[in-house]
Amino acid sequence: MTVRATRRVFLAGDSSVTSRQRSFAPMAGWGQALPLFIQGAEIVNCARAGASSRSFVERGRLAWILREARPGDLVLFSFGLIDMKPGRGRHTEPFKEYQSFLRGCVDGARDRGAHPVLVTSHERRVFDAQGNLRRLLGVYPLAMKEIAAEKCVPLIDLNEWSVRWWRRAGPQGTREIFLYLATGEHPNYPQGVADNTHLREAGAIECARFVAAEMRERAMLEPGCFADLERTRSPEDGVEWLDDHIFEELTRIRTLEVVE
Numbered sequence: 001m002t003v004r005a006t007r008r009v010f011l012a013g014d015s016s017v018t019s020r021q022r023s024f025a026p027m028a029g030w031g032q033a034l035p036l037f038i039q040g041a042e043i044v045n046c047a048r049a050g051a052s053s054r055s056f057v058e059r060g061r062l063a064w065i066l067r068e069a070r071p072g073d074l075v076l077f078s079f080g081l082i083d084m085k086p087g088r089g090r091h092t093e094p095f096k097e098y099q100s101f102l103r104g105c106v107d108g109a110r111d112r113g114a115h116p117v118l119v120t121s122h123e124r125r126v127f128d129a130q131g132n133l134r135r136l137l138g139v140y141p142l143a144m145k146e147i148a149a150e151k152c153v154p155l156i157d158l159n160e161w162s163v164r165w166w167r168r169a170g171p172q173g174t175r176e177i178f179l180y181l182a183t184g185e186h187p188n189y190p191q192g193v194a195d196n197t198h199l200r201e202a203g204a205i206e207c208a209r210f211v212a213a214e215m216r217e218r219a220m221l222e223p224g225c226f227a228d229l230e231r232t233r234s235p236e237d238g239v240e241w242l243d244d245h246i247f248e249e250l251t252r253i254r255t256l257e258v259v260e
Contacts, residue, residue, distance in 0.1 A: 006041060007041045007072055007073060008041060008042045008044050008069075008070070009074045009075075009221075010065050010068075010069060010076070010114075011043065011045045011047050011076050011078075012046055012047060012061070012062060012065060012075060012076065012077045012078070012079075013029075013056075013076070013079060013121075014048070014050065014052065014079060014082045015029060015050065015051075015081070015082075015197070015198060016030065016047075016198070016199070017029045017045070017078050018031060018032070018047040019031060019032040019045045019242055020032060020241055020242070021241060021242050021243070021244045021247035021248075022242065022243055022244060023244050024188065024241070025186075025188055026179070026181075026186060026188075026200045026201050027195070027199070027200060028199060028201045028203075028204035028239055028241075029047060029199070029204060030122070030158075030199070030204045031045040031047055031208070032045065032204055032239060032240075032241075033201070033204040033205045033207070033208035033209075033239050036205065036209075036227075036228060036239070037208055037209055037212035037213075037226060037229055038227070039225065039226075039227045040221065040224050040225030040226070040227075041221055041225045044065075046064065046065055046254050047078070048251065050082060050090070051079070052082040052083040052085075052091065053077075053079040053102060053105070054083070054089070054090055054091070054092050055082070055089055055090050056101075057101055058089070059255060060256040061254065063255075063256040064254045064256045065109075066109070066111075067256060069114040071112070071113030071114065072115070073112075074114065074215075075105075075109040075114050076118075076119050076156075076211075077116060077119065078118075078120070078121055078158070079098075079101075079102070079121065080120065080121035080141065081121045081124070081137070081197065083098050083140060084138065084140055094139045094142075094143035095139070095146075098140065098143055099143050099146065099147050102118065102143075102147045103150075106147065106153055116153050117153065117154045117220065118144050118147065118148045118154070118155045118156070119155070119158050119211060120140075120141040120144050120145070120155070120157050120158050120160070121137060121140070121141070122159060122199075122207055123136070123137055123159055123162045123163050123166060124137070125166060125174045125178045126196055127171045131170060135163065137159060141159040141160070145157075154218055156210075156211055156215070162207065165177075165206070176200075176202060176203075177199060177200070178197075178198065178203060179193055179195035180195070180200075204239065205238070205239065212229060
C-alpha cells in the first residue's frame with residue numbers, strides 16, 4: 001500500500017516571515033508561529049531576513065524550494081518590506097521588477113505542480129504626530145494584488161488586516177505587538193530596542209492565526225490540518241526559536257546556485 005506523503009507548506013519571504021534564531025528572541029516572524037495553527041502539514045520556512053523578491057530569486061533561494069517541492073505542496077510568497085528599500089541587489093519598482101519576480105515565483109511553483117499563494121506584507125509601525133498610521137508600503141500590496149488577479153492566484157491580504165489592527169491598537173498599544181523593549185528588559189537587548197518593522201511573539205502569533213484562518217477558509221489544506229484557531233494563545237505556550245547553529249546551517253543549505 002502506498003503511503004501518501006505529508007503535504008508541505010513552503011514559506012518564501014523576508015524578516016516578517018522568517019523563523020528567528022534564539023539570540024534574536026523575542027523577535028519572531030509570523031511563519032515561525034504558523035506551526036501553532038497548522039499541525040497536519042509540514043511547514044518549511046525558507047524566508048530570510050533582508051530578502052526581497054529580487055534577492056530571494058537571484059541568490060538561489062527560490063531555486064531550492066522549486067527543487068524540493070512536490071505536486072500538491074503549497075508555496076506562500078510574501079515580499080515587499082525589503083523591495084521598497086533603495087539599494088542594488090534588493091530594490092524593485094512595484095509595477096516593474098517586483099511584479100516580474102512575483103510572476104516568476106508563481107510560474108515556477110506551478111511548473112512543479114505546487115500551489116502558489118501570495119501574502120501581502122504586514123504594515124510597519126509608523127504613526128504621525130496626530131496618531132494616524134502611515135502606510136509606508138505604499139503600492140506594493142496593490143502590485144501584488146494585480147498579480148494575484150492576473151495569474152488567478154489566491155491572495156491573503158495580511159497588509160490590510162494588519163492596518164486595521166495597528167490602528168485599533170494605536171501608537172501605544174502597538175508597542176506590545178512590535179519589538180519594543182526597555183533597557184534591561186531582555187538579555188538579548190540589554191540596551192533596549194524600538195523596532196517599527198519586526199514583531200515580537202504576540203504579534204507573530206496573531207498574524208499567523210490570520211494567515212492560517214484564511215487558508216482554512218479557502219480549503220488550501222484539509223480541515224484536519226488546522227488546530228487551535230479559536231483558542232487564545234499566549235507567547236509562553238508555543239513559539240520556538242532556532243538554535244543559532246541550526247539557523248546558520250539551514251540558511252546555508254537552502255540555497256542553490258542559479259545558472260544564468
